[in-house]
Amino acid sequence: MKKAGVLGATGSVGQRFILLLADHPDFEIAALGASSRSAGKKYLEAVSWKQTDLMPENAKSIVVTECKAENFAHCDVVFSGLDSDYAGAIEKEFVEAGLAVISNAKNYRREPDVPLIVPIVNPEHLSVVENKVKKAREAGEKKAGLLVCISNCSTAGLVAPLKPLVEKYGPIDLLTATTLQAISGAGFSPGVSGIDVLDNIVPYISGEEDKMEWETKKILGNINDKGDTFVPLSADKMKVSAQCNRVAVSDGHTECISLRFAQRPPPSVEEVKKTLSEYVCDARKLGCYSAPKQTIHVLEEPDRPQPRLDRNRDAGYGVTVGRVREDPVLDFKMVVLSHNTVIGAAGAGILIAEILKAKNVI
Numbered sequence: 543m544k545k546a547g548v549l550g551a552t553g554s555v556g557q558r559f560i561l562l563l564a565d566h567p568d569f570e571i572a573a574l575g576a577s578s579r580s581a582g583k584k585y586l587e588a589v590s591w592k593q594t595d596l597m598p599e600n601a602k603s604i605v606v607t608e609c610k611a612e613n614f615a616h617c618d619v620v621f622s623g624l625d626s627d628y629a630g631a632i633e634k635e636f637v638e639a640g641l642a643v644i645s646n647a648k649n650y651r652r653e654p655d656v657p658l659i660v661p662i663v664n665p666e667h668l669s670v671v672e673n674k675v676k677k678a679r680e681a682g683e684k685k686a687g688l689l690v691c692i693s694n695c696s697t698a699g700l701v702a703p704l705k706p707l708v709e710k711y712g713p714i715d716l717l718t719a720t721t722l723q724a725i726s727g728a729g730f731s732p733g734v735s736g737i738d739v740l741d742n743i744v745p746y747i748s749g750e751e752d753k754m755e756w757e758t759k760k761i762l763g764n765i766n767d768k769g770d771t772f773v774p775l776s777a778d779k780m781k782v783s784a785q786c787n788r789v790a791v792s793d794g795h796t797e798c799i800s801l802r803f804a805q806r807p808p809p810s811v812e813e814v815k816k817t818l819s820e821y822v823c824d825a826r827k828l829g830c831y832s833a834p835k836q837t838i839h840v841l842e843e844p845d846r847p848q849p850r851l852d853r854n855r856d857a858g859y860g861v862t863v864g865r866v867r868e869d870p871v872l873d874f875k876m877v878v879l880s881h882n883t884v885i886g887a888a889g890a891g892i893l894i895a896e897i898l899k900a901k902n903v904i
């Protein structure tokens with residue numbers, strides 16, 4: 543069993559980590575961290591639990607600590623669900639102390655040497671940290687600190703169907719996405735207020751559109767010849783336009799997307815559906831415990847996917863696509879649904895850790 547720490551353990555993402563780690567065969571919870579408001583309290587008392595699953599017994603009596611590296615020194619991996627106002631300094635301290643940090647926060651996603659990972663899409667980008675750790679071990683370092691960033695949750699759902707399509711049919715040069723994002727995505731402190739979201743749609747999520755437009759290009763981009771720096775796709779190779787909305791859904795981000803392939807003629811609708819259905823993510827091939835059996839579920843019903851009905855496919859690690867059809871402006875349009883706190887956040891972190899463990903990095 544590897545020992546796992548969770549930073550921001552009381553938040554929306556942190557609570558999902560607690561659920562997903564509760565019965566995990568490879569990782570056990572060894573330390574929980576949050577703000578000084580929570581530190582010193584048992585998890586049961588520190589947290590305002592908002593999940594529909596009951597709080598796991600094994601978390602209840604763990605005493606939450608302050609997010610200091612010394613409190614997590616015994617951890618093989620540390621998952622971060624920290625508020626981004628604090629994540630930057632805390633995660634830096636942890637990596638410098640030799641800890642392996644897998645972060646949900648946005649702070650380091652654009653660093654040229656930090657992998658930005660959606661584990662069902664671009665686990666090959668983990669080679670950059672694999673190489674770093676190998677070199678550090680060869681140099682005699684006992685604990686090589688490393689940082690892996692998890693993408694923005696809407697970006698995770700967006701890139702999942704793009705990856706197999708690009709692999710098979712070449713670059714996508716134009717892409718639009720309009721999101722309908724769940725309230726759990728906004729976190730719990732303070733979270734979206736009832737009056738804002740009930741009987742309403744808020745057509746603005748701060749910073750979200752820019753993150754989707756930028757992160758997509760890093761995730762679908764390349765690594766330089768030296769194997770140490772990421773080279774995102776350039777704007778002339780791929781134009782991405784996102785519009786983001788908050789809707790009254792508890793979990794699960796829906797995205798209406800349209801895309802055009804650079805190569806002409808484009809494939810047929812049936813070929814696109816077949817390619818999506820047949821895609822098997824590398825984590826599944828590696829035998830990772832949490833990897834979805836079916837990476838992308840393609841539905842034929844005209845009124846699916848729907849968040850409440852489809853977000854838990856493959857325990858939230860699978861992505862669901864429906865309404866795949868021709869687009870009279872670009873080539874194709876479709877609706878994508880992904881669980882924002884599982885494959886868009888905590889689940890992604892755990893699947894990344896499973897991949898790193900399988901590769902003997904942690």
Ligand SMILES: NC(=O)C1=CN([C@@H]2O[C@H](COP(=O)(O)OP(=O)(O)OC[C@H]3O[C@@H](n4cnc5c(N)ncnc54)[C@H](OP(=O)(O)O)[C@@H]3O)[C@@H](O)[C@H]2O)C=CC1
Binds near residue numbers: 550577580624732882
């Ligand atoms: N929710 C989602 O779907 C997604 C979230 N993210 C990112 O993940 C991170 C966590 O998001 P989310 O769970 O939604 O946020 P929440 O607001 O729900 O949780 C924030 C967490 O950070 C802790 N925290 C706040 N201030 C401090 C501090 N000064 N020192 C240490 N810990 C502190 C809080 O602890 P306390 O309870 O003690 O205040 C809490 O555990 C963010 O960076 C977010 O952008 C990424 C993808 C998806």
Ligand SMILES: N[C@@H](CC(=O)OP(=O)(O)O)C(=O)O
Binds near residue numbers: 694695696723
């Ligand atoms: N902004 C996302 C969640 C989030 O926190 O994303 P990021 O980690 O990219 O800031 C949402 O509201 O659904």
